[in-house]
Amino acid sequence: MLSYATPVQLLRSVKFNIGLFGAIMLASAVGTFVPQAHEAPERVEVFLRAHPTLGPLLEAAGLLDVYYCRWYAALLLLMALDTVLCTAVRMRARAKEDEPGSFQKVSSEGSQGHPLSAEISVPVQPQEALSRLRRFLSLRGFRSRPVPGRPPDGTTLLVTRHALQWWGTVVAHLSLVVILAGAVVKSLFGFSEFVxxxxxxxxxxxxxxxxxxxxxxxTVKYYADTGAPSLFASDLRLMEGGRELAGGRSAVNSPLAVDGVRFYQSGWGAGGESRGITLRFEGKDILLVPGKAQTFPGGALSISLLGFAPDFALSRDDRVLFRSIEMGNPAVRLKLAARGRRGRVIWLLQRFPDIAFEEDSAGRISPASPLPMSLLAVDAVMFSGLEAGYDPGYPLVLGGALAWTVGMLLLFYLHRRRLWISAIPAPGGTTVRIGAWSSRGAAAYKREFDNLMSLAGQEVGR
Amino acid sequence: MIELRLFQAATACYLVGTGLGFVYLCRRGESGRRWMFNFLAIGALLHLVAFGLRIQAFWSYPENRFYIPVNSFFGALSFMALALTSVFVLVEGRHQLGILGAFVLPWACVAAVGAVGRAQGVGGTEIHGLPPALQSYWMNVHPAVLMAAYAVLANAFGVGLALLVQERQVRSHRPSEMCYRLPSIEELDNLNYRLIAVGFPVLTVGIIMGGVWAHSAWGRFWGWDAKETWSLITALSYAAFLHMRLVANWRGRKAVYTSMFGFACVVFTFIGVNFLSGLHGYLSGR
Structure with a gap:
């Protein structure tokens, strides 16, 4: 059982933090296996119908909308608070690190395992010994400063290399809070709508x-081999009070941005309207527009455009099915009227020029005899699905993300070393006592420290 | 076709290299290690040529030009195997442990054999034009950085396995030849931590890059898509490991189990989630 004297101690404890991490991980994982209301509300409906017992339980627990429910937000908030608290406590502890007697403290507590230590005999007075050692370490990137007061362990010089590494922890932890703040700003002041x-x-x-x-x-372009779209983009104008505020193209990965609002190319389709079609009839290309019949020489035949299906398919009861809004299988509905005969309604398919269908008065479809015409192109009226988004929190998120990257680089790729040096007068000179600590642990630093001390012994001890 | 043959030959070299890694682990003599590196070098060279040919074919589509072909499952697994082998060679070259091959290379083999298996399926190695969403310079950075992180973390997993084996050997009253081959528990523990300390920042930076890409393509930094969510879970699990090690001073088996959980999350994020994610479902063939 957890027992802590103060809430601060509880929040700082490793067990609590690991528990918090675990709770966030578990809740997040659940959300990937059950449908989520924000992402796919229709799938949530299906899930609830399919699981009459489990479904309502999950819904009541907020697990069908995990990432937007209050307790999940509370967990993230707690993590942010915890991060701030731990960082503040760490900064306070950091200030104490340089207090007199800190080496003794490190030696006794062993905050990073077993601290390293060495002794060098130098045949000069303590001040000269320290001065030589300082020069020696300075050439190797160490920065030194005298320790104020009279430390009980006798340390007179504190030497550090890559001191910035410590700030990596602070920067990385606080950047998480900044990122979360960015998300909060977006949810409070931002918007997103489908247009x-x-x-x-x-x-x-x-x-x-x-x-x-x-x-x-x-504009939509397709790959010739697969028929998959290779590009889709919208040429837009943004109007305000009758005047054009901005204009330009919005494509995937390249949204149109106006006053902080970005218009993203999200989806697209053909609604079933067309500006016109191109037919090849007896070797000639003919442009046909809706509502205007085309009569052919001698007036023997007239053709009019009745409709258009972007993705033609047949239902089981032989009726036309509009399978999707994509131009998967474009087909046109035409009325052919020959002089003195009843008109026929036929369907021509762009991708299958050898196939034609005839539609009866009840709307049923049957294969038609070969026709002397084929469908070359459809100039469909397309609609574009644009996502209008305003995210005033994004600069915070981006700044936090950059800070995180810097923090990580400092924390894990810099190697901080600290040396506590004391010079004690000894017969024939000075005994220099050196204690060491490394951010990578004593084991990882031992070889480098031993080499450093060996070199120091040779150069300073002469 | 030549690309596939070269890739199959590279996979065969990786398999032989891995086998030699096991031989080196269990027997005296240095020749096993030397031959393991020779086979790995030949395999990596063949692999690079195969990947180069794939890039050439990929760039025959103007829309694909200057992007890395990691959008298909075959391409991603092949890249993963190459990244794993490269990171292994770097780690081995720096630490000169010799025995890591037996623990790390099987993962490169799993990725390479998986890619060969995928290549045998319908449309396995086929190359297509990139969908508009993937036509972004982030395509070269985001997946590559993440896969590099996965490769480093896979190496850490291998080191963790070696630590568990060594611990078992040390505890047993009759340690085998392997015990003398393997580095000390402390050394392995430290290497496991060092690799994760390298891989974790790369992983999180890769995730951030994905967020920036998502913002420019879809208008949101984070959307709780299954892949995004599992990458967060993976990052949190490694963050938990780092906290336990750095703050609570966890060492040895306990720390290794935590890092192994992180790697299980990596595997699920790389493979499993593709069947849950709508936006990141390219690897599942959707």
Whole structure:
């Protein structure tokens, strides 16, 4: 059982922190296995129907919306508080590190395992011995300063190399708080909304009254071999009170940014409207536009465009199915009327020019006899799904992330060494006593320290 | 086809090198170690040529130009095997332990054999144009940095295994030849920590890079996608290890078990999560 004198001690304890880490990890992991309301509300509905007992229990515990529920936010907040507290305590302890008698303290407590120590005999007076040693260490990147007062262990010089390493801990820990603060700022002052807009239309941006987003042109390109999109982008204009505020292209990885609001290219599709189609009829290319029948020489045949399906498919009961809003299998619905005969409704498929279907008055589809025409292209009216996002917390998040990186570099890639040096008068000169501590632990530093002391013995001890 | 043949030959070299690593661990003599390095060097060379050929084919699509082909499962596993072997050679070259091959190289073999297995499947080594979301300079940095971190952490896992074996040997009353081959428990413990101290910052920086990319592509730094969440869990588990070691002074078996849990999270993040994640599901073939 945990028993701590003060809440501060409890928050600082390793057991508590590991428990907190574990709780965050466990809750986060659960959220990846069960559907989450923020991400896929429809899947949550399905899950609740499929699990009538477990589902409501998980929902009541907030596990179907883990990352946005209060207790999860409380865990993150607790982590932030804990981080600030631990860092503050560490900074206080750091101030005490340089107090007189600190080597004795390190020696007795062994904060990093077993501290290292050595003795060198120098045939000069203590002041001269210290001065020589200082020069020797200075050439090797150590910075030295005398210890004030009269330390009980006799230390007179404190020497440090890569002292910045200590700040790595502080910077890294506080950067986490800054990142969390950025997330809080976003949730309080930021917004994100989906703005679907068709070509040639404008749509209001709800979170920015007066703004409307107009889509002039949507461009989509496909890979020839797979048919997968290789590029999709929107040419946009942002209007405010009838005047153009900004304009430009928004593509994936390259959003349009206006006054801190960024318009991301999120999705796209074809709604079933077209500006026109191109048919090849008896060797000639014909442009057909909606609502205007095309009559052919002699008036024997007229063709009119009735509709368009971006992703044509057949249902089990032989009706046309609009499978998706992507241009997966574009098909057009045409009315063919020959002079003196009843008109026929047919479907032509762009990707399968040899196949045509005929639609009866009840809407049923059947294969049609070969026609002397094929569908070459569809100029579909596309709609673009844009995500309008405003995130005033992002600079904080980015700053925190950079600080974290710097902190990590300092903390783990710098090697801090501290040497406590005392010079004691001895017959024939001075005995210099050196104690050492390393941020990488005594074992990792031992070889380097022994080499350093051996060199010091040769150079200073002459 | 040549690329695949070269890659298969590289995998065979890795397997032989790993076998020699085990031979060196259990028998006297230095020749096993020397031959292990020779086979690894040949394997890595063949692997590099194969990867170079893949890059050449990948860049035949104008949209893919100057990106590294790690968007497919085969490409990612192949890159992983190369990263693992490279990090192993660096660690071994610096610490000259000799025995690490038996503990670390099996992971490189798992990745390489996995890639060969994937290559046998439908469309295994096929190259396609990158989807628009992946056409970003972050594509060269974010996955590569993360896989480098995974490779370092896999080496740490291997060192942890060696520590557990050595501890068992030391405790037993009749230690085998292996006991004299393996470094001391303290040395292994320290190396395990050092590797994690190198890998953890790289891992977190890789995650941050992903966040910056996500912000420019989707408009949010963090979205709680399964891959993002599991990478956070992985980072937290290694953070727990570092705290236990640095603050609570945990050493030996307890610390190794914690680091091994972290590596289990790495494996799940790299492989398992691809079947849970919608945004990072490229490796699952979605």
């Amino acid at each position: 679907p807009v068709s070509e040639g239309e404008c749509r209001a941006v709800r979170n920015r009254p007066g703004w409307s987003l107009c889509l002039d042109r949507f």
